[in-house]
Amino acid sequence: MMIKYLKYVLVILASFIVKSAECQEKQKKWYIPDHYKAQYAGNIGFVSFGAGYLHGKDKLETDFFTGYVPEAIGGDRIMTLTLKSTYAPWKKLIRENLTLRPFSVGLYLNYSFGSQFDTISPNEYPEGYYWWATSLRVGGFIGGTLTLNRKEDYEIKRVSLYYELGTYDLIFLSFLQNTEYLRIWDVTSLALGVKFEF
Amino acid sequence: MKHSLFIFVGLLSLTSCFEYSPNQIILDDSEKNLTARNIQKISQRAPTDTLTVAFMGDSQRWYDETEDFVRHVNQFNDVDFVLHGGDISDFGLVKEFRWINEILSELKAPYLTVVGNHDLLANGRKVYTEMFGDYNYAFDYGDFRFIILDTNSREYEFNGRVPDLEWLQQMLDENTENRSVIVASHIPPWDGDFDANLQQAYAGILANDPNVVLSLHAHRHSFLDQEYYNDGVRYFVTTSMQKEGYALLKFSGSDVAIEMVSYDD
Numbered sequence: 001m002m003i004k005y006l007k008y009v010l011v012i013l014a015s016f017i018v019k020s021a022e023c024q025e026k027q028k029k030w031y032i033p034d035h036y037k038a039q040y041a042g043n044i045g046f047v048s049f050g051a052g053y054l055h056g057k058d059k060l061e062t063d064f065f066t067g068y069v070p071e072a073i074g075g076d077r078i079m080t081l082t083l084k085s086t087y088a089p090w091k092k093l094i095r096e097n098l099t100l101r102p103f104s105v106g107l108y109l110n111y112s113f114g115s116q117f118d119t120i121s122p123n124e125y126p127e128g129y130y131w132w133a134t135s136l137r138v139g140g141f142i143g144g145t146l147t148l149n150r151k152e153d154y155e156i157k158r159v160s161l162y163y164e165l166g167t168y169d170l171i172f173l174s175f176l177q178n179t180e181y182l183r184i185w186d187v188t189s190l191a192l193g194v195k196f197e198f
Numbered sequence: 199m200k201h202s203l204f205i206f207v208g209l210l211s212l213t214s215c216f217e218y219s220p221n222q223i224i225l226d227d228s229e230k231n232l233t234a235r236n237i238q239k240i241s242q243r244a245p246t247d248t249l250t251v252a253f254m255g256d257s258q259r260w261y262d263e264t265e266d267f268v269r270h271v272n273q274f275n276d277v278d279f280v281l282h283g284g285d286i287s288d289f290g291l292v293k294e295f296r297w298i299n300e301i302l303s304e305l306k307a308p309y310l311t312v313v314g315n316h317d318l319l320a321n322g323r324k325v326y327t328e329m330f331g332d333y334n335y336a337f338d339y340g341d342f343r344f345i346i347l348d349t350n351s352r353e354y355e356f357n358g359r360v361p362d363l364e365w366l367q368q369m370l371d372e373n374t375e376n377r378s379v380i381v382a383s384h385i386p387p388w389d390g391d392f393d394a395n396l397q398q399a400y401a402g403i404l405a406n407d408p409n410v411v412l413s414l415h416a417h418r419h420s421f422l423d424q425e426y427y428n429d430g431v432r433y434f435v436t437t438s439m440q441k442e443g444y445a446l447l448k449f450s451g452s453d454v455a456i457e458m459v460s461y462d463d
Binding site: 069073074112130137171191 | 217218219223224225259260262264288289293294297301319320321323352355
């Protein structure tokens, strides 16, 4: 199942890349993503693949991810969609070809597919019975990025590695209300990712 | 070589820092099948003339208060087991179930659970089943039979099959040795979240069995001790962890003594 899914994602990703290469020869269309990402963990999937745009004076990235948790790893097969924004205000050239963004901060909105997850409270519940949507999670994170700058005539011009330390709404609320039992690391988890720029 | 070993150990310790989804169901082996394992532990105790059960409920997201509960109840050496009346979690997330299990594992006595409506949210159904077991179960201990029932009718869109009254009747019929029976469920029958079409039938089944001594509930976050339907069956509702209260139930023969305890300091 996992392999099959990965295959689909790679085909879609590859078609994007071919398309973007084609377009760059003429002029880049506005909707062609600036970069592509693959991420491990971070509560949006065991693996997730994304495409996104760079804006806000090159300090803000907005990405759209699709994530997957295989049953063998996560105890249930979960597919998700995520909209994520990352703001990295500072960058420093630490070597000729290495750029460090030491600090980034971001927010995401994650949607999980499945009949067990509700977005709008079903009819049988009185209004406000449950105050949150089980399908939607809002999370936040801090992180950092290291970028390898390759020659401009290379197909892949930059490759970056990033990490994120994140938490999300329901579990962070639990932390705020239980400062004796819970520590911040009880509600924080790590994500690792790679970004490609063409 | 040495370095790669360090890196390997480092990476291994990091794996617990990675989470794939709030709705993932990843449990340690020690966190699975807890109902059967804890019944086994209870059955290894020698029943005395008086059975003592600490009955609490609705821990939801009140971990600090649940820890205080454990400290309080651990003062007593005569508690045979602790019964959680449901709403173990608030959001049905595996993290919450694991935290509560970690806290309740500090109890000197084994604990058992009733499934609550919040435990059936998101992937909570699967988490509860994997961690504890069936929603409906029964066991005998000494002169007593405990029947644990899922009464979270609203979570099943009032489909007429929850609570499973046929199963309840069957568990009562199986009680051929006439043990005193305690039926425990999360939602009391008069609550709007209990299937209104089954309310009278539930009360009738209990009233028609002379062995039934008590119907236990939680969900309402306040105490209530009443012969609710004036039919000889005593109904008791425990309060929530947020309210920092629980009950000590003492059974001997068909006598039931209930002490409402507050551990708010």
